[in-house]
Amino acid sequence: MSDRSPNYSGPRALSFQAPQGDLAVLTGSGNPMLSQAIANELGVRLTPCTAQVFSEGNVFVRILENVRGKDAFIIQGVHNPVNDNFMELLFWIDALKRASAQQVTAVIPFFSYAKGDKKDEPRVSIRARVCADALEAAGADRVLTMDLHSPQIQGFFSIPVDHLYARQVVSEHIKSLKIPDLVVCSPDIGFAKDASAYANLLHVPVVIGNKQRKDHSESAEVLEVIGQVDGKNVLMVDDFTTTAGSLCSMAELLKSRGANDVYAAVSHGVLSKGAGPRIAESVIKKMFITDTIETPADPLPDKVQVISVSKLFAQAIRSIHDRTSVSMLFPDTKPVD
Structure with missing residues (x-):
């Protein structure tokens, strides 16, 4: 916890299987209550971890048990304090990769920088694209998020993005x-x-x-x-x-x-x-x-x-872990193979 408040058969059959090892769900400082609710829905316990902020604002994160070979989901929203939460998310992803987690999914309930999705004025940054690049550079294998301000932001990533709708x-x-x-x-x-x-x-x-x-x-x-x-x-x-x-x-x-x-x-x-x-x-x-x-x-x-929305996030996490369709969670949208 934080210290801060499908098998396919054909001529050339391929087999896609879930990663070896257990499911690991961690919470950052941004969404501890939602994370616990998601873990309860999944029937798992949150993987012990800690985040500490030093007096000068430096953030230190540590995973408190072995996650080698596990399918890891770090739940951390990017909201106030936006920059602190985003940097912490990057550190969690890096820590999980260095701890040899087999797959790391960044679960971002709210992605504040999604508002910065275009260059509509001279000499401005496309902030959402910078954040997408940073998440990939830190080692995220995929992203799970909800109601992006602009859904096309999914195209800023070269890794899979699962987009949920509240x-x-x-x-x-x-x-x-x-x-x-x-x-x-x-x-x-x-x-x-x-x-x-x-x-x-x-x-x-x-x-x-x-x-x-x-x-x-x-x-x-x-x-x-x-x-x-x-x-x-x-x-x-x-x-x-x-x-x-x-x-x-x-x-x-x-x-x-x-x-x-x-x-x-x-x-x-x-x-x-x-x-x-x-x-x-x-x-x-x-x-x-x-x-x-x-x-x-x-x-x-x-x-x-x-x-x-804990049940919806839990269903999506389970689908990602089991390699089943996330789009099937949305009856108002046509599933895409």
Whole structure:
């Protein structure tokens, strides 16, 4: 624990087998509670390990038992403190490779630098690509993550990337609430495809918001909503929220267009300082986030509910270890051979 808070038969038959040795699941400092929940779902114990931060900020990691020949999964999200967590992840990967783990999978519940996926201004870094190169250089054999801000980031890697979607878990919870006259709302055009996937799972219509971001601030101006919301209950969906400013503004706009109750669901509740009180004071009736991030800057208000994705991550880890299809976990997507 951290000290910080398919067989193929044909003319030339090939046999693909799981690595020799046991499954090793480790937790870094970023997601100790989610890691324990994943281990519980898998029916395994977390491999003993420790991370220590020295007074000058230097990070030291150590695995406390033999992992030689094992299929190792290190669970470490890249969220606040982003750079510390990312460097620690690199050190865990290096430690596992030097300890002769047969395969090392970096399990990254939230990959913050996925926002830096393009060069859309002069003289800027494509940060997600730099991070991808660093993970491979450290020795990662594959990556398991959830709801990347831009799915094409998978193409930055030359190693396999398994991309999970929280909407499977979140939608099941929303269904259990039996909200009448529900419509799904995307906060902007960019998330429209994902919002449609939510709507398909819930069997409800979808509407699209229109927002504009003038600079690198973490809030955007909501301009309009495209679609009918009058007399409807609305579920706003997004991959993450930092300040919750855009969601709260969108909720106000939806109410002004005649919406009844407004809900919000985001995969990653980054929730920087001030976001909690802003949500509490907003017209949002209930907000759903997952447990990919364990360190909100403010206490979560009562209207924020955390939904665990531990079972989904455990199923994916088991599939990777057993060499079965991860895509079969997503009935809303067509399996690819």
